[in-house]
Amino acid sequence: MSIINATVDTAVAIAERRSNKATAGVYAGRSGSVLMRNFYALKTSNAVAVISGFFEPVLYLLSFGYGIGSLMEGEASAYAMYIMPALLATSAMNGAIYDSTWNVYFKMHFGKLYQSMMSTSLGPLDVALGEIGWALLRGLVYAIGFMIVVTPLGLVTSWWGLMAIPAAVLIAFGFASVGMGVTSYLKNFQQMNWVNFVLLPMFLFSGAFFDITKAYPDFIVWIIQALPLWQAIELVRGLMTGAVGLATLGHVLYFVVMIVVGLVFTTKRLTALFLR
Amino acid sequence: MxxxxxxxxxxxxxxxxxxxxxxxxxxxxxxxxxxxxxxxxxxxxxxxxxxxxxxxxxxxxxxxxxxxxxxxxxxxxxxxxxxxxxxxxxxxxxxxxxxxxxxxxxxxxxxxxxxxxxxxxxxxxxxxxxxxxxxxxxxxxxxxxxxxxxxxxxxxxxxxxxxxxxxxxxxxxxxxxxxxxxxxxxxxxxxxxxxxxxxxxxxxxxxxxxxxxxxxxxxxKKYSSKEVLEVRFGSANNEQVAKDLAGIGERLEILPDRILVYSANGEKELEKIVKKGLKPVTSLVRRSSLEDVFLRLTGRSLVE
Missing domain, CATH: 3.40.50.300 (P-loop containing nucleotide triphosphate hydrolases)
Incomplete structure (x- = not known):
């Protein structure tokens, strides 16, 4: 039996190919293997949890959009049309946060999955990108599913609406990269509840259900506008209704910055947790 | 490596x-x-x-x-x-x-x-x-x-x-x-x-x-003897008996529950103890192990 180095493509040879790169200590270029692990886990263990995520925005749409919408004057679907983009943006956020907080927390503290990954030739950035990539893939699938439901209902009024799908992925990316870093600080389930404590009010007051400029004084509006969910909702709403302009670009930039900051932060935290 | x-x-x-x-x-x-x-x-x-x-x-x-x-x-x-x-x-x-x-x-x-x-x-x-x-x-x-x-x-x-x-x-x-x-x-x-x-x-x-x-x-070899004689006199008596055992074996180690006598020949030491008129409750001769080495080096047992 040949336990030692029987092939040319040994793990060592593969790892040494990146030896001269500046990121050699933290990145092995194999976040794909982390993604693949999640596909196997999906197949073997997690199918139900993942499928259920698709229904969340659809149920909100039926309840709030058509239910509450029926109490309002005018066409019943008008309100559904108003909140639909917000639901897509919010579900992108929720999916990403769920993946990067609860799932990551579980893998970190109970499955000790990252500890195993870090004892291979993977680096912390591989793990971060792989896990975040997984959150994005989920976000992408949910967004496509949501569009398949709402488009036949006549709720999408512009071809720009198609761009809402990549926008949802961008939003998910922003939240997931920050979320994973935040999770690395959390030590118990009580602290995990703080995540929900922050998210719920953000969901309720970020203009998903009403126009904040009509409801609140200016200084509160400014605070809300600084929050990522408002940025996300406005981005998707603009695309769905075809109101695309400089503001759209601004929202995109907001998320690009959030992603970069989040990735640097998360990689630092994973390094501190597992390689110190 | x-x-x-x-x-x-x-x-x-x-x-x-x-x-x-x-x-x-x-x-x-x-x-x-x-x-x-x-x-x-x-x-x-x-x-x-x-x-x-x-x-x-x-x-x-x-x-x-x-x-x-x-x-x-x-x-x-x-x-x-x-x-x-x-x-x-x-x-x-x-x-x-x-x-x-x-x-x-x-x-x-x-x-x-x-x-x-x-x-x-x-x-x-x-x-x-x-x-x-x-x-x-x-x-x-x-x-x-x-x-x-x-x-x-x-x-x-x-x-x-x-x-x-x-x-x-x-x-x-x-x-x-x-x-x-x-x-x-x-x-x-x-x-x-x-x-x-x-x-x-x-x-x-x-x-x-x-x-x-x-x-x-x-x-x-370096830190212990070839054999070890373990004798028990009952937990309460070990300390007292240990004084009478002075001079037996190369070295003694008194633990709460037993006394260890380090020697090249455990049986011989046991004979000496019996000749002194002391009656151990149990006795056992075994080869020295790393446990004894550890005890010698630190004064404590490995598994506590």
């Missing part, structure tokens, strides 16, 4: 590893023996390139683990203290996915998995979820997983802690086979029998420091 000098690791004020020197040579089986909290696992983590040293030098296969982490880890197989198998995956998937973490090619891994399932005696469990495995099976899966990248060095942290005697012997047998094919083993343990069975050479650690170094036989 591994050279450490003045290797130190502190966590805040706490000094986990306190300036240790050691060297591990190719193909040998190197043990780190010590009680819980001696700094064994911390030392292991530094060798595994998953914990950065505070000061001192550590060179693994000519490379610095703080700078070339992923590269060094490609050389290593790691078997952690808890079995960190992926509970969301099946046995087979555990091995496959782990191989992919190293970037190994699919064809290579598939072939390797068959070899490793045979080696770990897990062929029948290949499609089971890991929760269905016994403790011994999980440990063997963890070892199989650690071998997927054909490592030159296999790091085993307390490999048989928590296993029943039969599972331990199966595991020792597997580790012997690895040694035979030239894998360098680094093993931490607080079981002296395990260290005696598996290690060509070992260091005894206590409170972050290395107390002694050598082969099990050398250490026993």
């Amino acid at each position: 591994i050279v450490a000098s003045k290797l130190t690791k502190t966590y805040g004020e706490f000094v986990a590893v306190d300036g240790i020197d050691f060297e591990v040579k190719r193909g040998e089986s190197f043990g780190i023996l010590g009680p819980n909290g001696a700094g064994k696992s911390t030392t292991m983590k530094m060798i595994a390139a998953t914990s950065q040293r505070t000061s001192g030098e550590l060179v693994i296969l000519g490379k610095d683990p703080d700078k070339k982490g992923p590269e060094i880890r490609a050389h290593l197989g790691v078997v952690p203290q808890q079995d960190l198998v992926d509970r969301e995956l099946k046995v087979w998937e555990n091995l496959y996915v782990y191989g992919r973490y190293f970037g190994l090619k699919r064809g290579f891994i598939l072939k390797k998995i068959e070899e490793l399932l045979d080696f770990a005696q897990l062929q029948e469990k290949r499609n089971s979820k890991t929760d269905e495995l016994s403790g011994g099976m999980k440990r063997r899966l963890t070892i199989a997983r650690g071998l997927i990248n054909e490592p030159e060095i296999l790091l085993l942290d307390e490999p048989t802690t928590g296993l029943d005697p039969q599972a331990r012997h199966i595991l020792w047998d597997r580790l012997f086979r690895l040694k035979e094919v030239g894998v360098t083993l680094v093993i931490t343990t607080h079981y002296m029998d395990e260290a005696e069975q598996l290690c060509d050479r070992l260091v005894v650690m206590d409170k972050g420091k290395i107390m002694a170094e050598g082969s099990p036989a050398e250490l026993i």
Whole structure:
């Protein structure tokens, strides 16, 4: 039996190919293997949890959009049309946060999955990108599913609406990269509840259900506008209704910055947790 | 293969590893023996390139683990203290996915998995979820997983802690086979029998420091006698009787429950004790072990 180095493509040879790169200590270029692990886990263990995520925005749409919408004057679907983009943006956020907080927390503290990954030739950035990539893939699938439901209902009024799908992925990316870093600080389930404590009010007051400029004084509006969910909702709403302009670009930039900051932060935290 | 000098690791004020020197040579089986909290696992983590040293030098296969982490880890197989198998995956998937973490090619891994399932005696469990495995099976899966990248060095942290005697012997047998094919083993343990069975050479650690170094036989020869006579006079009487035993054997060790008499010939010492008119409740003559070495070096037992 040949336990030692029987092939040319040994793990060592593969790892040494990146030896001269500046990121050699933290990145092995194999976040794909982390993604693949999640596909196997999906197949073997997690199918139900993942499928259920698709229904969340659809149920909100039926309840709030058509239910509450029926109490309002005018066409019943008008309100559904108003909140639909917000639901897509919010579900992108929720999916990403769920993946990067609860799932990551579980893998970190109970499955000790990252500890195993870090004892291979993977680096912390591989793990971060792989896990975040997984959150994005989920976000992408949910967004496509949501569009398949709402488009036949006549709720999408512009071809720009198609761009809402990549926008949802961008939003998910922003939240997931920050979320994973935040999770690395959390030590118990009580602290995990703080995540929900922050998210719920953000969901309720970020203009998903009403126009904040009509409801609140200016200084509160400014605070809300600084929050990522408002940025996300406005981005998707603009695309769905075809109101695309400089503001759209601004929202995109907001998320690009959030992603970069989040990735640097998360990689630092994973390094501190597992390689110190 | 591994050279450490003045290797130190502190966590805040706490000094986990306190300036240790050691060297591990190719193909040998190197043990780190010590009680819980001696700094064994911390030392292991530094060798595994998953914990950065505070000061001192550590060179693994000519490379610095703080700078070339992923590269060094490609050389290593790691078997952690808890079995960190992926509970969301099946046995087979555990091995496959782990191989992919190293970037190994699919064809290579598939072939390797068959070899490793045979080696770990897990062929029948290949499609089971890991929760269905016994403790011994999980440990063997963890070892199989650690071998997927054909490592030159296999790091085993307390490999048989928590296993029943039969599972331990199966595991020792597997580790012997690895040694035979030239894998360098680094093993931490607080079981002296395990260290005696598996290690060509070992260091005894206590409170972050290395107390002694050598082969099990050398250490026993240097720090203990050939035989040990264990006599019990009842817990309350041991202290009192010990005074009367002065001059018997090369050395005495008084433990709460028994007195150890170190000597080249245990039976002879027992005769002397009986001649003195003392009647031990039980007596036992055995060969010296690493436990005695540890007792001599630190004044404490290994397993407390």
